[in-house]
Amino acid sequence: MRRWLRIYCSFLLSLGFGGPACAAACPPAPTQATAAQAAAWSRLAQDHGLLYRISRDGRDSYVYGSLHIGRPEWAYPGPKLRAALERVDVLALELDLSDAATLQVLSQPPAHAPELKLTPALRKRLDAQASAACLPAEALARQHPLMALSTYTVLAARWDGLDPSFGQETLLTLWAREHALPIIGLEDAAGQLRALIPADPKLALLALQKGLAQLEQGRVRPIMKRLAQAWAQGDLATMQDYAHWCDCVEDAQDRADFVRLNDGRNPTLAAGIEARHAQGQSVLAAVGALHLSGQQSLLKQLSQRGFVVQQLHPRPN
Structure with a gap:
C-alpha cells in the first residue's frame, strides 16, 4: 500500500498545472x-x-470500459476490476503511453496529414485555450492543432473536479507497474493519429473551428460532466445515446467523424485482443467506454469473433 501510494503521489506531482501565481x-x-x-x-x-x-478457447479475458478523466476517489480499482486484474497476464490499453516510442510519435506532427496553416485569428483563439488551461501557448506548439485542442478539451473538465491524472488508463498503468503486469497497446500511435486527424486539411480545419467554438461557448464541460456521471454509474444507455445528447454531432460530417473516431477503430481493438488471447494469454483490455456503444461496438466485434460476452459490472437486470 505505501509503495503504491508513493508511486501514485509522485506521478500526480509530475502532472501539476499552474502554481500560486495563477491559482485564482x-x-x-x-x-x-x-x-x-x-x-x-x-x-x-x-x-x-x-x-x-x-471467453473463448477455454480461457477468460476481460474488457473494461474506461474514462480518460476522473476523480480522486476513483483512484483504486473496485473489487470486480481488481479481481480481473489479478487473474490476467497482460494489461492492454488503446495505446501504451508508458512506451517512449509511442510518446515520440504522438509528440510530432502526424506523418499522414500536411501542416495545418492557421490564420492569425485562429491561432489567437487556440492560444487563448492554452491560457485558459494555464499552459504557455508554446507548450503544445509541436503538436497538430487538433491534438492540442483535444488536450485543452480534456483539461477543461478540471473545473468540475474531473482530472486527466485520475483517468483510468493512467491509474491502471500505475497499478500494472506496481504489480509487474506487462502492458501492451492495441493500436499503434500512427494509426490512432490517422483516426483522430483528417488527412484533408479542409476537414481538419473545420473540425478545429467547431471544437474551438464548443469550448468558447461553454458547451464542453456539461458534456464531460454528464459522460463522467454515466460512466461512474455504469449507465451504458446514456453512453449509447451520446451522439444525440452531446450537442456535438450537428451534421453529416460530424456523424462521419464520430463513426471514424469510435466505430471505425473497433475492428483494430478487437483484433489486438483476439491475437493476445489466441496466444494463450488472458487479457484485460481497457478502452474508452464509448467503444462499447454503437452499431459496431467492440463487444459486438468480439462476439462475431467467437467470444462469449458476459457483463460483470454493473450486473444486468
Whole structure:
C-alpha cells in the first residue's frame, strides 16, 4: 500500500498545472490524498464503468470500459476490476503511453496529414485555450492543432473536479507497474493519429473551428460532466445515446467523424485482443467506454469473433 501510494503521489506531482501565481484563475490542482485517505479509498473502492468477461478457447479475458478523466476517489480499482486484474497476464490499453516510442510519435506532427496553416485569428483563439488551461501557448506548439485542442478539451473538465491524472488508463498503468503486469497497446500511435486527424486539411480545419467554438461557448464541460456521471454509474444507455445528447454531432460530417473516431477503430481493438488471447494469454483490455456503444461496438466485434460476452459490472437486470 505505501509503495503504491508513493508511486501514485509522485506521478500526480509530475502532472501539476499552474502554481500560486495563477491559482485564482486556474482550475484546482489535483487533490493529493493523505495516507489515511488513500487507505480508506483503497479499502472502500467501488467498481465504476463497465466490465465484461469474454471467453473463448477455454480461457477468460476481460474488457473494461474506461474514462480518460476522473476523480480522486476513483483512484483504486473496485473489487470486480481488481479481481480481473489479478487473474490476467497482460494489461492492454488503446495505446501504451508508458512506451517512449509511442510518446515520440504522438509528440510530432502526424506523418499522414500536411501542416495545418492557421490564420492569425485562429491561432489567437487556440492560444487563448492554452491560457485558459494555464499552459504557455508554446507548450503544445509541436503538436497538430487538433491534438492540442483535444488536450485543452480534456483539461477543461478540471473545473468540475474531473482530472486527466485520475483517468483510468493512467491509474491502471500505475497499478500494472506496481504489480509487474506487462502492458501492451492495441493500436499503434500512427494509426490512432490517422483516426483522430483528417488527412484533408479542409476537414481538419473545420473540425478545429467547431471544437474551438464548443469550448468558447461553454458547451464542453456539461458534456464531460454528464459522460463522467454515466460512466461512474455504469449507465451504458446514456453512453449509447451520446451522439444525440452531446450537442456535438450537428451534421453529416460530424456523424462521419464520430463513426471514424469510435466505430471505425473497433475492428483494430478487437483484433489486438483476439491475437493476445489466441496466444494463450488472458487479457484485460481497457478502452474508452464509448467503444462499447454503437452499431459496431467492440463487444459486438468480439462476439462475431467467437467470444462469449458476459457483463460483470454493473450486473444486468
